[in-house]
Amino acid sequence: MAATQQTVDAVRDVEKYKYGWETNIESDMAPKGLSEDIVRFISAKKEEPEWMLDWRLKAYRLWLTQEDQEPDWAKLKYPKIDYQDSYYYASPNLGDAPKSLDEVDPKLLETYEKLGIPLREQEMLAGVAVDAVFDSVSVATTYKKKLNELGVIFCPMSEAIKEHPELVQKYLGSVVPYSDNFFATLNCAVFTDGSFVYIPKGLRCPMELSTYFRINEKNTGQFERTLIIADEGSYVSYLEGCTAPQRDENQLHAAVVELVVLDDAEIKYSTVQNWYPGDEDGKGGIYNFVTKRAACRGKNSKVMWTQVETGSAITWKYPSCILQGDNSSGEFYSVAITNNRQQADTGTKMIHLGKNTRSKIIAKGISAGRSNSTYRGLVRIQPKAEGARNFTQCDSLLIGNQCGAHTVPYIESRNPTAQTEHEATTSKISDEQMFYCQQRGMNPEEAISLIVNGFCKEVLQTLPMEFAVEAQKLVGISLEGSVG
Amino acid sequence: MTAVKTITATAFGDTYANAVGALPGANESWIDGLRKTSRALLGTQGVPGPKTEAWKYTSLNQIAKTPFIPASTADDVDVPLLPVTVPLLDGALKIVFVNGVYRSDLSDKLEDLGAGITLSPFADVLKSSPGSLKDVLGAVMEPAQSFTAAMNTGFMEQGTVLHLSNGAKLEQPIQILSIGASGSSPGAFHPRFEIVLEEGAQATVVECHVGLPGQAYLSNAATEIILGERAALRHYTIVSEDSDAFHLGRTAVSVEQNAQYESFVLSLGGHLVRREVQVRLEGDGAATTVDGAYGLSGNQHSDVFSEILHLAPDTESKQTVKGVLGGDSRGVFQGRIHVARTAQRTDGRQLHKALLLNRGPEVDCKPELEIYADDVQCAHGATTGEMNPEHIFYLLSRGIDEKTARALLVEGFLDDVILNVADEPVRNLILDLVKTWLARQRILSIGEL
Numbered sequence: 001m002a003a004t005q006q007t008v009d010a011v012r013d014v015e016k017y018k019y020g021w022e023t024n025i026e027s028d029m030a031p032k033g034l035s036e037d038i039v040r041f042i043s044a045k046k047e048e049p050e051w052m053l054d055w056r057l058k059a060y061r062l063w064l065t066q067e068d069q070e071p072d073w074a075k076l077k078y079p080k081i082d083y084q085d086s087y088y089y090a091s092p093n094l095g096d097a098p099k100s101l102d103e104v105d106p107k108l109l110e111t112y113e114k115l116g117i118p119l120r121e122q123e124m125l126a127g128v129a130v131d132a133v134f135d136s137v138s139v140a141t142t143y144k145k146k147l148n149e150l151g152v153i154f155c156p157m158s159e160a161i162k163e164h165p166e167l168v169q170k171y172l173g174s175v176v177p178y179s180d181n182f183f184a185t186l187n188c189a190v191f192t193d194g195s196f197v198y199i200p201k202g203l204r205c206p207m208e209l210s211t212y213f214r215i216n217e218k219n220t221g222q223f224e225r226t227l228i229i230a231d232e233g234s235y236v237s238y239l240e241g242c243t244a245p246q247r248d249e250n251q252l253h254a255a256v257v258e259l260v261v262l263d264d265a266e267i268k269y270s271t272v273q274n275w276y277p278g279d280e281d282g283k284g285g286i287y288n289f290v291t292k293r294a295a296c297r298g299k300n301s302k303v304m305w306t307q308v309e310t311g312s313a314i315t316w317k318y319p320s321c322i323l324q325g326d327n328s329s330g331e332f333y334s335v336a337i338t339n340n341r342q343q344a345d346t347g348t349k350m351i352h353l354g355k356n357t358r359s360k361i362i363a364k365g366i367s368a369g370r371s372n373s374t375y376r377g378l379v380r381i382q383p384k385a386e387g388a389r390n391f392t393q394c395d396s397l398l399i400g401n402q403c404g405a406h407t408v409p410y411i412e413s414r415n416p417t418a419q420t421e422h423e424a425t426t427s428k429i430s431d432e433q434m435f436y437c438q439q440r441g442m443n444p445e446e447a448i449s450l451i452v453n454g455f456c457k458e459v460l461q462t463l464p465m466e467f468a469v470e471a472q473k474l475v476g477i478s479l480e481g482s483v484g
Numbered sequence: 485m486t487a488v489k490t491i492t493a494t495a496f497g498d499t500y501a502n503a504v505g506a507l508p509g510a511n512e513s514w515i516d517g518l519r520k521t522s523r524a525l526l527g528t529q530g531v532p533g534p535k536t537e538a539w540k541y542t543s544l545n546q547i548a549k550t551p552f553i554p555a556s557t558a559d560d561v562d563v564p565l566l567p568v569t570v571p572l573l574d575g576a577l578k579i580v581f582v583n584g585v586y587r588s589d590l591s592d593k594l595e596d597l598g599a600g601i602t603l604s605p606f607a608d609v610l611k612s613s614p615g616s617l618k619d620v621l622g623a624v625m626e627p628a629q630s631f632t633a634a635m636n637t638g639f640m641e642q643g644t645v646l647h648l649s650n651g652a653k654l655e656q657p658i659q660i661l662s663i664g665a666s667g668s669s670p671g672a673f674h675p676r677f678e679i680v681l682e683e684g685a686q687a688t689v690v691e692c693h694v695g696l697p698g699q700a701y702l703s704n705a706a707t708e709i710i711l712g713e714r715a716a717l718r719h720y721t722i723v724s725e726d727s728d729a730f731h732l733g734r735t736a737v738s739v740e741q742n743a744q745y746e747s748f749v750l751s752l753g754g755h756l757v758r759r760e761v762q763v764r765l766e767g768d769g770a771a772t773t774v775d776g777a778y779g780l781s782g783n784q785h786s787d788v789f790s791e792i793l794h795l796a797p798d799t800e801s802k803q804t805v806k807g808v809l810g811g812d813s814r815g816v817f818q819g820r821i822h823v824a825r826t827a828q829r830t831d832g833r834q835l836h837k838a839l840l841l842n843r844g845p846e847v848d849c850k851p852e853l854e855i856y857a858d859d860v861q862c863a864h865g866a867t868t869g870e871m872n873p874e875h876i877f878y879l880l881s882r883g884i885d886e887k888t889a890r891a892l893l894v895e896g897f898l899d900d901v902i903l904n905v906a907d908e909p910v911r912n913l914i915l916d917l918v919k920t921w922l923a924r925q926r927i928l929s930i931g932e933l
Contacts, residue, residue, distance in 0.1 A: 073537070381868075383843075396853075396855070398855070398857075398858035398860075399858070400858060401825065401828070401857060401858045401859070402825075403856075403858070404854070404855060404856045405853075405855050406852070406853060406854045406855065407851075407852060407853040407864070408850070408852050409850065409851060409852075409866070410848070410849075410850050411847075411848070411849040411850070411866055411868060412846070412847070412848045412849075413838070413840070413846065413847050413848075413849075413868040413869075414845075414846045415840075415843070416840035416841065416842060416843055416845070416869070416870040417870055418868070418869065419867070419868070419869035419870075420866070420867060420868045420869065421865075421866075421867050422849075422851070422864075422865060422866040422867070423863065423864070423865045423866075424851070424853060424863060424864050424865075425861075425862065425863040426853055426855050426860060426861075426862040426863070427860070427861055427862075428858040428859055428860070
């Protein structure tokens with residue numbers, strides 16, 4: 001009917017990328033290409049200790065042996081990546097690290113303001129400590145003092161390597177080892193920075209921790225490395241959000257996030273991902289290959305992944321939970337919106353090892369334009385996971401008849417006392433739904449907005465307040481024209 | 485990439501091909517070409533290993549390592565009579581194969597089936613009128629799509645061709661019995677069944693794959709089905725192979741406009757059983773039901789692999805597969821529903837449920853949706869788990885002892901899907917086979933209480 005056609009039309013004349021501009025800051029760049037020298041250069045730039053360099057080199061040498069083994073099982077099509085045609089290190093030229101916000105390059109602060117991250121205001125109003133990563137070097141960390149007093153460590157990874165080597169050595173690579181997969185191995189070799197968080201025993205972190213990543217320099221792959229450790233009985237909510245400036249060449253992003261959760265601890269990890277998705281014809285856009293994994297090591301430990309994926313030309317991302325401790329639980333809530341020529345292959349893995357472990361997966365995929373979105377998930381129950389429980393629900397919504405929505409779940413059960421349930425549906429916005437909304441006086445765009453927001457509600461409401469608002473906006477922007 | 489190098493180097497190599505010798509239809513270049521292409525595929529692709537997605541959960545190592553001989557060449561096998569263990573469908577027309585060889589002495593007469601209906605041995609057709617198969621053979625059963633299909637096509641020798649002309653209705657169901665029996669060496673056979681129903685034709689076909697105890701054998705059966713407009717086929721497959729046997733079977737179906745394909749696969753016996761089915765809904769309004777049930781014990785391995793392709797508008801598919809797993813068995817379900825861009829208003833439903841009876845079995849399940857059209861209603865579901873203790877408690881509280889309660893629940897679990905079988909005599913036969921199986925598993929059946 002007409003409304004559907006309108007949706008299709010609206011989706012077709014998509015907006016210009018809202019965050020598409022570039023800040024000119026002279027970069028301290030390493031030469032193009034990847035070699036052992038580059039790995040040494042990055043390590044030297046970061047003034048890293050010997051053990052860190054050794055680890056990087058070990059990963060790099062392994063990566064060299066698998067160079068032709070880039071994973072190809074995902075439902076993604078993209079030209080072969082030339083790893084020698086990219087810069088692996090670029091840092092904003094700031095001289096020495098700034099001691100306060102006043103010393104930060106005003107241009108940089110302007111960029112953040114355009115992005116809607118008022119650092120200063122945030123410090124006072126939002127109660128959010130922001131560790132902002134501009135390209136690869138962390139330039140400002142706020143609220144550090146306050147967190148310090150509580151014993152929370154929240155700092156750039158490069159700083160943690162220097163200041164807290166014992167924690168980094170103990171946990172880095174313990175969830176995602178350097179040999180884990182092609183992209184994770186690459187990340188181990190050349191990661192430049194990221195966040196490090198340690199929450200001490202019994203502490204409920206009083207504020208949401210947040211990092212904004214932003215790719216700025218042309219042709220620089222971003223290789224972030226994040227490690228969060230929640231010690232016994234602690235709790236933390238961590239927010240990650242991304243926007244990137246517009247450019248034509250495809251950019252590689254291969255991040256690794258590791259979460260370690262000990263007895264009775266809980267981590268809530270929320271992501272809003274809005275990297276540049278490429279233009280209407282699929283030109284440009286970020287290639288996003290992310291390895292995210294949480295290890296529920298202790299009894300009653302809990303992890304909750306929430307992601308809103310609206311950006312990137314290519315998304316390859318499977319935030320996972322290893323449910324090792326008895327009674328531990330993992331949850332995964334995801335909204336993936338693809339438009340134009342975007343391709344997303346995303347999902348989760350829930351590996352049940354301990355007794356009475358529980359997992360819940362809610363994945364919503366929305367495909368529009370000529371895009372393809374795939375849910376790919378694994379639920380594995382190992383023989384010792386007595387009484388394990390899994391519930392999975394995947395729903396896909398198709399807008400227009402040129403897109404695709406796919407569901408590829410794997411369920412492997414080796415314990416009879418475990419119960420797994422999986423259900424998936426695919427549908428479009430029905431004429432009845434549209435008619436109902438329109439005869440209540442809504443125009444088709446408002447109606448679609450309402451319906452799509454309702455479709456995602458279950459996931460969006462798991463986001464922290466600050467993010468929920470941004471996420472709702474993003475859902476709108478991603479389907480701009482059709483959603484209010 | 486694969487665990488095993490190539491099959492031509494081991495199990496089905498030149499030695500095997502030489503032993504098979506000249507096959508019927510070899511003087512027809514297109515048939516010869518089809519076989520050669522298929523054998524070449526086996527050679528180039530080798531045995532699929534765990535990295536081949538379609539074979540992720542089923543290992544062919546044991547088959548690749550077994551030095552099979554062509555079963556028809558074994559001189560130490562004698563099956564003079566129909567074994568008593570063979571499930572027979574009352575009133576059906578029997579056509580019997582032993583080790584892939586047509587046995588006219590054990591089969592019913594294949595004449596006078598009605599106007600426009602012919603049922604002939606495959607080898608006879610290949611020899612006398614190969615041209616009649618030109619648009620049929622290999623039209624749906626594409627060797628490149630499946631290892632199972634390639635192996636069958638490469639070595640196909642005997643089987644049946646069932647043909648129904650426009651509007652013909654087959655009153656009597658046809659029962660194809662394929663019996664495997666090995667002598668001192670493990671044998672392999674590759675029966676081929678071709679079923680063509682022209683416009684508006686109707687038929688019921690029951691395929692039974694059974695075997696005799698002894699050496700392992702490999703039954704590599706393939707059934708190719710073409711259904712014209714408004715044709716309707718009920719096709720039931722019963723796999724009850726010997727406990728040491730391997731079974732790799734595939735059914736490929738093309739369903740034209742408003743035609744209907746109803747199928748049910750019961751899999752109870754065999755050491756390793758893989759049943760593949762591909763249904764192509766080619767015409768508007770084509771519909772299919774692809775149900776199944778399996779029961780596993782000991783170290784049995786069963787793999788249900790299904791692809792339902794919605795290629796035209798207003799097509800409908802329904803699939804329910806239920807499995808009961810005991811011992812240290814392993815059950816695999818891989819089901820894909822594909823909806824093409826043009827297949828608007830598709831309705832696709834898929835459900836797999838596995839019941840684990842004890843500690844030991846493993847169930848792996850991959851229901852997959854691949855959808856390129858927007859105006860569709862597609863859903864799938866999958867569950868695994870043990871018997872609900874509350875259900876047992878309910879029955880206990882009604883004065884039923886625990887063993888009986890469990891039996892009731894297992895039988896009820898399977899009967900639920902078996903009752904979908906539209907043909908009553910076949911339904912009763914399947915229910916009986918399940919009862920016998922349950923009794924053998926020491927799970928009493930309701931009838932014996």
